[in-house]
Amino acid sequence: MRYLIFILLLSQTVCNEAPSEKQAANTASVAPVYTGKLPLDKIKLPAGFRITTFAEGVENARSLCLSPDGTLFVGTRNAGNVYALRDTNGDLVADLQYTLATGLRMPNGVAFRNGSLFVAEVSRILRFDDIENRLDNPPAPVVVFADYPTEGHHGWKYIAFGPDDKLYVPVGAPCNICEREEPVFASITRLDVDNPGKGYEVVQHGIRNTVGFTWHPETGDLWFTDNGRDYLGEDQPACELNHATADGQHFGYPYCHQGDIPDPKFGEKHPCSDFVPPAQNLGPHTAPLGLEFGKSTAWPESYKNQVLIAEHGSWNRSKKIGYQVSLVRLNDQGEGIAYEPFASGWLEAGDEVWGRPVDLEWLPDGSLLVSDDYADAIYRIYYAP
Structure with a gap:
């Protein structure tokens, strides 16, 4: 109980208004923290799977991005920081933690390309060049692009480079429910970071707030989560897993x-038949964020090309829901045929919460990292029957 009270107090501390966008402070620190007090024995997993701690003390840990050389970059939302973690001795536990930047405005999104770290604030894309050689003395960032909307509501961004080597950047709806004339809102955009002067192009529409997407390992299609609107009731609408088969879909x-x-x-303006339906409806208000396709050869074959989703958990239901990593099973046509828990236990009986999954990232050994911005931790799930 004392641990839960501490976490609640900590969450109140970091949930203050995000700082204004400004130049990142290049103040690095090395501060691995391990308490051994996370109650991982409460996590329920399928037979043969196990969970350990990869890192603790990573304040507000959210989006994850692993470089080819093994540096794990971590974005935050409320903390305003960007981190890098290193496992230098190969024991699958981070032993070095660097703070690469502070004072940013919701730097949720991180992506790595050609030696540079890209970070998404609300309205800007930043680039930290030669970052892995500068972890203990990070450079001032280059502002790649600064013309995304400044609205903070759903303004935090997940980013990733697609198979076309372009940076995909979502722009959430600046409200719970509204109709804005600017097509950039409620969208996923694409930005050529080698020629940012061309501006972004909107490639997908009608997406309230996606904070996680990836591409199918075989088809190359874009898949993404979306957070459903609030105040239509406790049990509706469902949050969504969506599948884009072409650019320009709604x-x-x-x-x-x-x-x-x-x-x-707004429903009278367009029937539901005008739009692409979800590949799978998820739980109402579960807040699905990061996702990954099963692709580890170290896991059973039944997980291959199935979808794992980090569910951050509800905030506006009388009984909480989510707070887990879920699994969506797909058929050969890419249709959802089952939706089930994969890792659960962060939500306890009595609706007490001690952790909130945010993002997922594969390690080269075939284990799966799970970030948690509530417990300030990153977990590692692996298969060892």
């Missing part, structure tokens, strides 16, 4: 939710 927001619920305010 996934319903703000007119239609979960593929079949017209919005009470």
Whole structure:
């Protein structure tokens, strides 16, 4: 109970208004922290799977990105920091932690390309060059692009480089439910970081707030989570797992939710049949964020090309839901045929919460990292029957 009270106090501390966007402070520190007090024995996993701690004391740990040389970059939302973690002795536990930047405005998104770390603030994309040779003395960032909207509501961003080597950047709806004329809102955009002067292009529409996406390892199609609107009831609408088969598709927001619920305010403008339905409806208000396709040869074959999703958990239900890593099983046509828990236990009986999964990242050994911005930790899930 004392641990839970401490975490609640800590969460109140970091949930203050995010700092204004400004130049990142190049103040690095080395501060690995391990308490051994995380109650990992409470996590329920399928038979043969185990969970350990990869890192503790990573304040507000959210988006994850692993470089080819093994540096794990970590974005934050409320803390305003960007971190790098290193496992220097190969024991699959981080033993060095660097703070690469502080004072940023919701630097949730991190991506790595050609030796440079890219970081997404609300309205800017930053680049830290030659970063792995500068972990203990990080450079001032280059501002790659500074013309995304400044609205903070759903303004934090997940970013990733696609198979086309372009940077994909979402822009959430600046509200719970609204219709904005600017097409950039409620979208996923694409940015050529080698020629940012061309600006971004909007490639997917009707997406309220995606904070996680990836590409199918075989088809190359884009898959993403989306957080459903609030205040339509405790049990609707569902959050969504979506599948984009081409550029320029529309996934319903703000007119239609979960593929079949017209919005009470905007639904008369377009029927749900006008939009791409979800590949799988998830739990209502589960707040699905990061996702990965099963691709580890160290895991059973039944997980190959299935979708693992970090569910951050609800905030507006009388009984909490989510707070887990879920599994969506797909058929050969890419349709969801099952939705089930994979790793659960961060939500306890009595609705007490001690952790909130945010993002997922594969390690080369075939284990899966899970970030937790509530417990300030990163877990490692592996298969060892």
